[in-house]
Amino acid sequence: xxxxxxxxxxxxxxxxxxxxxxxxxxxxxxxxxxxVCEEKNxxxxxxxxxxxxxxxxECGQCFRWNKNEDESFTGVVKGRVVNMxxxxxVLIINNSDFEDFKSIWFEYLDxxxxxxxxxxxxxxxxxxxxxxxxxxxxxxxxQEVKEVLVSFIFSANNRIPxxxxxxxxxxxxxxxxxxxxxxxxxxxxxxxxxxxSELCKMQECKAGFxxxxxxxxxxxxxxxxxxxxxxxxxxxxxxxxELMKLPGVGPKVADCILxxxxxxxxVFPTDVWVKRVMEELYFKREATFKEINDFSKEYFGEYxxxxxxxxxxxxxxxxxxx
DNA sequence: TTGCAGGGGTCAA
DNA sequence: TTGACCCCTGCA
Numbered sequence: 001x002x003x004x005x006x007x008x009x010x011x012x013x014x015x016x017x018x019x020x021x022x023x024x025x026x027x028x029x030x031x032x033x034x035x036v037c038e039e040k041n042x043x044x045x046x047x048x049x050x051x052x053x054x055x056x057x058e059c060g061q062c063f064r065w066n067k068n069e070d071e072s073f074t075g076v077v078k079g080r081v082v083n084m085x086x087x088x089x090v091l092i093i094n095n096s097d098f099e100d101f102k103s104i105w106f107e108y109l110d111x112x113x114x115x116x117x118x119x120x121x122x123x124x125x126x127x128x129x130x131x132x133x134x135x136x137x138x139x140x141x142x143q144e145v146k147e148v149l150v151s152f153i154f155s156a157n158n159r160i161p162x163x164x165x166x167x168x169x170x171x172x173x174x175x176x177x178x179x180x181x182x183x184x185x186x187x188x189x190x191x192x193x194x195x196x197s198e199l200c201k202m203q204e205c206k207a208g209f210x211x212x213x214x215x216x217x218x219x220x221x222x223x224x225x226x227x228x229x230x231x232x233x234x235x236x237x238x239x240x241x242e243l244m245k246l247p248g249v250g251p252k253v254a255d256c257i258l259x260x261x262x263x264x265x266x267v268f269p270t271d272v273w274v275k276r277v278m279e280e281l282y283f284k285r286e287a288t289f290k291e292i293n294d295f296s297k298e299y300f301g302e303y304x305x306x307x308x309x310x311x312x313x314x315x316x317x318x319x320x321x322x
Numbered sequence: 323t324t325g326c327a328g329g330g331g332t333c334a335a
Numbered sequence: 336t337t338g339a340c341c342c343c344t345g346c347a
Contacts, residue, residue, distance in 0.1 A: 155330065
């Protein structure tokens with residue numbers, strides 16, 4: 001009998017120990033309005049509003065996120081590989097921890113911004129209402145400047161799958177190796193490595209005439225002739241002009257660099273898709289790039305970049321104007 | 323199988 | 336304002 005009681009006590013002690021260990025392992029922490037649950041090499045964030053990973057990663061602003069069969073996305077950001085899944089209003093980031101959330105993901109996913117408020121401010125007509133409903137889960141990522149610079153020089157007269165391929169080859173050639181889930185990935189390379197590349201080597205990226213632009217632009221930045229860190233302090237027009245001093249960077253690419261690096265949000269990158277949707281849904285006629293830019297500046301003001309993103313995604317996915 | 327047009331832009335004449 | 340640029344895809 002005594003032995004049986006002792007055994008029951010031991011079992012109870014073990015169960016309580018397990019519960020204690022599990023509780024200790026799954027820590028809930030708060031950061032700037034979000035509750036982050038940290039488990040082994042994984043974090044879960046609840047109650048993120050206005051997010052849909054399909055919208056955010058497939059709206060044309062980034063090129064290093066790949067969708068998996070289970071609807072999650074695996075991507076390389078700032079030298080790390082993570083897997084993200086948004087399900088039942090919980091964002092799960094595998095291969096990450098609370099420190100990463102504070103230092104990378106909060107800013108990268110623009111979680112400090114109230115997108116509900118922005119949507120309200122730009123929802124001025126039926127067109128925008130439709131576009132916002134369609135791409136309701138878009139968040140504008142704050143990506144590294146070097147990555148958006150190179151990616152959007154690649155984007156000139158190009159298509160998304162090819163841009164993704166070129167970025168991947170470039171990273172494989174010059175980035176650092178990262179192992180995750182049995183696979184090998186590569187970080188986005190430093191501009192120094194790119195600037196020192198031979199043109200013939202760079203052409204392995206299959207980016208054709210854009211390769212020389214990328215090498216030359218990287219050289220200008222590495223030599224300090226263009227200082228990217230000063231862009232945020234300049235007004236938007238001046239920062240655009242500064243960027244356009246780089247080879248391969250025209251007005252559209254400059255606006256993309258400013259918007260997708262989180263440097264300026266009052267730009268309206270106008271490519272053929274945005275031009276088509278603006279002509280068909282707003283102007284009801286052909287319009288010049290200048291007309292479209294002037295209109296967006298006046299109409300959407302400081303939120304022009306967000307408006308552009310909803311419109312672009314809406315136009316491209318619905319093939320408006322084709 | 324082959325050939326050709328065209329594409330989410332920029333540059334230079 | 337217009338043609339060239341590099342490479343890939345879709346189509347006949």
